[in-house]
Amino acid sequence: MNEVVLSRLKELASDADATAIDPAADGLPAFRLEREQLLGFMADLRDDPVLCFTMLLDVTALDWMGREPRFEVVYHLYSVKHRQRLRVKTSCTELDARVPSLTGLFPAANFHERETFDMFGVVFDGHPDLRRIMMPDEYEHHPLRKDFPMEGIEPEKVYLMKGGVMMPRPEGAERYPGAGSQVP
Amino acid sequence: MVLVKQRTLSFGERYYFKTIVVGLIYTFKNLFRKKVTRSYPEERLDPSPSFGGVPVLVANEDGHPRCVACGLCEFVCPPRAIEITGTETERAIERVPKTFTIDYLRCIECSYCEEVCPEEAIVMSQQYELVGSSRGSLKLGLDELLTPASELSTRLEYIRKTYHRFQVAPATEANASCVPGVGGTGSGVAGTAVSSAKRRYEDNY
Amino acid sequence: MTTQATLSEAADRDLHTELMTLNMGPQHPSTHGVLQIQLTLDGETVVDAEPVLGYLHRGKEKHAEHMPYLQWLPMMDRLDYLAPLQSEIAYSLAVEKLCGIEVPAKAQAIRVVLAECMRLTSHLVWFACSALEIGAVTPFFLAFREREDLFDLLDELTGLRTNQEFIRFGGVKGEIPADLARRLKAWADRFGPCVDEYELLLSGNRIWYDRARGIAVLTTEQAIQLGLTGPNLRASGHPMDLRKDEPYSGYEQYDFDVAVGTVGDVYDRYLVRLEEMRQAARIISQALEGMPEGEHMARDYRYVLPPKDRVYSSMEELIYQFKVVTDMRPPKGEVYQAIEATKGELGIYLVSEGGTSPYRAHIRAPSFVNMMAIKPLCVGRPIADVVAVIGSIDFVMGECDR
Numbered sequence: 005m006n007e008v009v010l011s012r013l014k015e016l017a018s019d020a021d022a023t024a025i026d027p028a029a030d031g032l033p034a035f036r037l038e039r040e041q042l043l044g045f046m047a048d049l050r051d052d053p054v055l056c057f058t059m060l061l062d063v064t065a066l067d068w069m070g071r072e073p074r075f076e077v078v079y080h081l082y083s084v085k086h087r088q089r090l091r092v093k094t095s096c097t098e099l100d101a102r103v104p105s106l107t108g109l110f111p112a113a114n115f116h117e118r119e120t121f122d123m124f125g126v127v128f129d130g131h132p133d134l135r136r137i138m139m140p141d142e143y144e145h146h147p148l149r150k151d152f153p154m155e156g157i158e159p160e161k162v163y164l165m166k167g168g169v170m171m172p173r174p175e176g177a178e179r180y181p182g183a184g185s186q187v188p
Numbered sequence: 189m190v191l192v193k194q195r196t197l198s199f200g201e202r203y204y205f206k207t208i209v210v211g212l213i214y215t216f217k218n219l220f221r222k223k224v225t226r227s228y229p230e231e232r233l234d235p236s237p238s239f240g241g242v243p244v245l246v247a248n249e250d251g252h253p254r255c256v257a258c259g260l261c262e263f264v265c266p267p268r269a270i271e272i273t274g275t276e277t278e279r280a281i282e283r284v285p286k287t288f289t290i291d292y293l294r295c296i297e298c299s300y301c302e303e304v305c306p307e308e309a310i311v312m313s314q315q316y317e318l319v320g321s322s323r324g325s326l327k328l329g330l331d332e333l334l335t336p337a338s339e340l341s342t343r344l345e346y347i348r349k350t351y352h353r354f355q356v357a358p359a360t361e362a363n364a365s366c367v368p369g370v371g372g373t374g375s376g377v378a379g380t381a382v383s384s385a386k387r388r389y390e391d392n393y
Numbered sequence: 394m395t396t397q398a399t400l401s402e403a404a405d406r407d408l409h410t411e412l413m414t415l416n417m418g419p420q421h422p423s424t425h426g427v428l429q430i431q432l433t434l435d436g437e438t439v440v441d442a443e444p445v446l447g448y449l450h451r452g453k454e455k456h457a458e459h460m461p462y463l464q465w466l467p468m469m470d471r472l473d474y475l476a477p478l479q480s481e482i483a484y485s486l487a488v489e490k491l492c493g494i495e496v497p498a499k500a501q502a503i504r505v506v507l508a509e510c511m512r513l514t515s516h517l518v519w520f521a522c523s524a525l526e527i528g529a530v531t532p533f534f535l536a537f538r539e540r541e542d543l544f545d546l547l548d549e550l551t552g553l554r555t556n557q558e559f560i561r562f563g564g565v566k567g568e569i570p571a572d573l574a575r576r577l578k579a580w581a582d583r584f585g586p587c588v589d590e591y592e593l594l595l596s597g598n599r600i601w602y603d604r605a606r607g608i609a610v611l612t613t614e615q616a617i618q619l620g621l622t623g624p625n626l627r628a629s630g631h632p633m634d635l636r637k638d639e640p641y642s643g644y645e646q647y648d649f650d651v652a653v654g655t656v657g658d659v660y661d662r663y664l665v666r667l668e669e670m671r672q673a674a675r676i677i678s679q680a681l682e683g684m685p686e687g688e689h690m691a692r693d694y695r696y697v698l699p700p701k702d703r704v705y706s707s708m709e710e711l712i713y714q715f716k717v718v719t720d721m722r723p724p725k726g727e728v729y730q731a732i733e734a735t736k737g738e739l740g741i742y743l744v745s746e747g748g749t750s751p752y753r754a755h756i757r758a759p760s761f762v763n764m765m766a767i768k769p770l771c772v773g774r775p776i777a778d779v780v781a782v783i784g785s786i787d788f789v790m791g792e793c794d795r
Contacts, residue, residue, distance in 0.1 A: 194606070197597060214590075238552045298558040
């Protein structure tokens, strides 16, 4: 790992009160910081002439159920100049699951943040269009949380194609049309 | 690094002459090439020994399954297609399966079950055409799955060639420490081998 | 003609115009898989193109938290279903990094051969389908003929034509027999001139040229900002290739070039992928010729299945077999492993808490990121270019939706 890059990272990290995490199995440098410092730190990383971490590769989250803070949002950055990767982590609690959005700095964060919101329920403040991306728009739950069962939970309402208006399931209707009609 | 160069069209290309001529010559040439289309179902595929179809159970010469209902294939099956219940028996074998169900509709033919079986009791057949008139008909039980070992000899030979990675003698002192950081006192004798395995097991975990 | 110009012209002429919403729905021959694009059109010009994803969402990341590591491996095949083995290689590399398993040289060479074969199958489908959508029907048959030959060879090696599940942690399932290696090398040597044939049919063709040249230009800055990697980024001029920048699985030994474009339009992306096909055939040839001796699986029995003949006879190996299948626990930690997949950078982010299943497995899918480029590339262009753009970006919904 480039010494210049490492020392500059440490300088920026101390400015943003970020603590270095012990190197993981893949040896990537990693920092953990508070969500208030996130935008400033990311802007420094992107604009610094020495570092040039201009590419945001991935935004995802971890659900540490049973621990506070519950959600940990993980960012992976890449510097095209030094061919170096970086991991940045921030966290938020369950009741106040909001993190500033990086779409202003990195347009690549757009779909990633939508997916993290869809799967975990973490709201990204400042995202231009934060809605669900994988699950149906009216789905009530967040699938990748640890308290969501693997078999899934059906949506309460059935989306009927009546001008795009969501209508409640009529009484007595089957959950899946045709279910139970095939004899094993 | 190769810089791909964009080109400008020549006169013939710009006014379609070259394009038409090249296209027609190419089509004509391809009239006489060998076709890769197979007129299935008149011409069936003749699979090689390595082809993995759906799994079947191997039966010994006396008709009993080789399976000892250890449950490894059930555990490792990714789509959870296998269900086994075991029972005791009077033969000189620990357990036999009472029921052994494979749901062919779930099977992805990954051959994990064949790879983990410690008894060569479940192997992939050459059958890939699954036809049934109801969902239940493709959930096969023990009787339908049993196949004599003589019919599966090519597959058994193939798996011996693939999975038996080194044809060596049992663990000796020299090659006992296959796991880094663990010293072993392996030997060829069954009793001490068990106790040394236990010690290595405990060392690691 | 921009939207503003048309609208103001129409206003001048006192015509009533409105924007039309056209649904390029999930069932459409040109969207590679189940992708819905909601187009808002002004006449023939696209004003807004909003991709709607999630029709192929199968919950792979959720499954990972409930299945042991080995059981989750076949799910990786079904990500980019046109190039199954490369996703398995990415996951295996991640687990090997986490556990500290060393892969023998022969297994690495076999993995390189398979990864490049998968690159070829995927690019052949791209070539066939993107040409077909624009109207050239012949390349489809030519490309699929080559694909048939390759699949027959892979069938003989692995047992299945697709979703082969041939990669294991610590190596590969079996080795390439000498006869098969000879035939595979002969096929790879024969493949280079095939790409020249494809170029002969399309590159100088005026119809293709007009449909592709100058369409949907993406500059390097735009591409990096959108997080694009792979052929899309290289066509825009930036030579980033993980096989050269951060070599994995022995790629540093092979001599190959990285195809880089200049302009970044559809034509450049087409040329870059054709060149990648040639280079992939070159790598396969070299890897098969210089195949090292040795074993095709590592010997670390904490995570790797022991050889079968010893399982039948020896007690330690039998216990290891049971332990590896039922109770393989990598050490606690996290790892992000990226490979140069056919569509871009495929990254696997694994977090392990010492259990039998990962605590979190996240897949950074290149197709998901490439989707973000659809909107900026389609807006302002005629609707016919939407099809060309989709074909040139080359995504696969299995990978995008996971």
